Amino acid sequence: xxHPNDGEIERYTDHYFNRTKQVIGRFGDSRVTYAIFMRxxxxxxxxxALEWLEELGRSRNTSVDLDLRxxxxxxxxxxxxxxxxxxxxxxxxxxxxxxxxxxxxxxVAAYNAWTMCADMPKTAFLAMDARHxxxxxxxxxxxxxxxxxxxxxxxxxxAVGFIGNATHATAHFFGRDQGLGTMPHALIGYAGSTARxxxxxxxxxxxEPMTVLVDYFAKEISDSLEVCRRFPELAAKGMLSxxxxxxxxxxxxxxxxxxxxxxxxxxxxxxxxxxRSEEELRYLVxxxxxxxxxxxxxxxxxxxxFDKVKIVASSGFGPAKCRVMAEARAPIDxxxxxxxxxxxxxxxxxxxxxVEYDGEKRVKVGREFLHRSRxxxxxxxx
Numbered sequence: 140x141x142h143p144n145d146g147e148i149e150r151y152t153d154h155y156f157n158r159t160k161q162v163i164g165r166f167g168d169s170r171v172t173y174a175i176f177m178r179x180x181x182x183x184x185x186x187x188a189l190e191w192l193e194e195l196g197r198s199r200n201t202s203v204d205l206d207l208r209x210x211x212x213x214x215x216x217x218x219x220x221x222x223x224x225x226x227x228x229x230x231x232x233x234x235x236x237x238x239x240x241x242x243x244x245x246x247v248a249a250y251n252a253w254t255m256c257a258d259m260p261k262t263a264f265l266a267m268d269a270r271h272x273x274x275x276x277x278x279x280x281x282x283x284x285x286x287x288x289x290x291x292x293x294x295x296x297x298a299v300g301f302i303g304n305a306t307h308a309t310a311h312f313f314g315r316d317q318g319l320g321t322m323p324h325a326l327i328g329y330a331g332s333t334a335r336x337x338x339x340x341x342x343x344x345x346x347e348p349m350t351v352l353v354d355y356f357a358k359e360i361s362d363s364l365e366v367c368r369r370f371p372e373l374a375a376k377g378m379l380s381x382x383x384x385x386x387x388x389x390x391x392x393x394x395x396x397x398x399x400x401x402x403x404x405x406x407x408x409x410x411x412x413x414x415r416s417e418e419e420l421r422y423l424v425x426x427x428x429x430x431x432x433x434x435x436x437x438x439x440x441x442x443x444x445f446d447k448v449k450i451v452a453s454s455g456f457g458p459a460k461c462r463v464m465a466e467a468r469a470p471i472d473x474x475x476x477x478x479x480x481x482x483x484x485x486x487x488x489x490x491x492x493x494v495e496y497d498g499e500k501r502v503k504v505g506r507e508f509l510h511r512s513r514x515x516x517x518x519x520x521x
Contacts, residue, residue, distance in 0.1 A: 152236040251478075257295065266301055348380070
């Protein structure tokens with residue numbers, strides 16, 4: 140999805156770039172080198188931005204020389220130039236706005252996805268970000284970013300990482316033809332009971348693995364066990380999963396503040412021994428999908444003989460929550476998450492500065508650190 144195309148650039152770019160292009164067109168072109176950097180550590184995820192730049196080059200019958208300082212999926216420090224782009228000032232000047240839009244958010248989301256997968260290396264992740272994105276282009280960017288962060292976690296710590304995502308359109312980033320997912324809360328409401336929704340699903344998609352939401356009626360434990368007893372063969376084969384998505388306004392069935400502490404004291408006492416912030420305590424023993432809630436459901440399933448039934452956890456699983464769950468060793472098989480999306484949008488701002496004009500080093504005072512200090516082997520034409 141390469142948008143906008145050449146004919147639309149003028150409408151979508153900062154107008155001072157359009158004005159600058161007119162000046163260059165009147166007084167003569169220059170061969171310039173841009174340095175691209177960000178102000179926070181990120182994981183390098185440039186592919187969509189570079190593919191768009193390449194497409195625009197073909198439209199304009201021009202090319203650029205690309206000097207990548209990092210490969211895709213590499214960690215990049217704050218302020219470090221990620222790449223240098225050299226080419227016609229006339230043809231590059233009006234592309235900066237859109238190029239940076241396609242680069243910065245992807246790099247931050249990839250960083251978040253990497254930290255989540257690395258903190259929980261034995262847990263599979265499912266990208267459920269599409270509904271939180273501002274349109275199709277952002278959804279593509281975020282799915283790509285999750286795949287880059289996941290690949291880094293697989294490479295660095297042997298993590299399971301992201302096994303898929305929620306939409307067909309971006310499933311290819313995870314090596315799939317289709318998105319993953321079974322039922323939303325709406326199907327439970329339509330069916331009138333959790334067990335009935337599972338029956339309807341199983342009849343419609345016979346023989347497939349099934350994930351059932353169990354929080355609709357605030358009977359997470361009762362409904363989970365009822366579904367397991369209704370589908371004992373799926374449960375025994377490990378083809379049945381139960382998804383916890385309990386709202387933050389209540390505790391799951393059978394828990395309250397005191398019993399939540401008791402559950403962690405039984406299964407993960409070390410997790411509540413040290414100092415904890417309010418946010419960390421909420422993730423451990425609070426309302427919604429807490430570590431205590433997950434241990435509580437796991438104990439109920441195991442006690443009833445359903446030890447092969449998997450638990451899928453969702454609701455607010457960003458980097459901070461994943462880190463706490465990892466420390467508690469919460470028994471989560473799959474995390475459904477859209478919370479790798481950047482939470483502080485100002486951190487996603489990528490920046491470009493021209494550092495060379497016709498081979499002469501020149502940059503605004505204070506940005507001299509962007510000058511190329513060493514040659515790089517990964518230079519190529521684009």
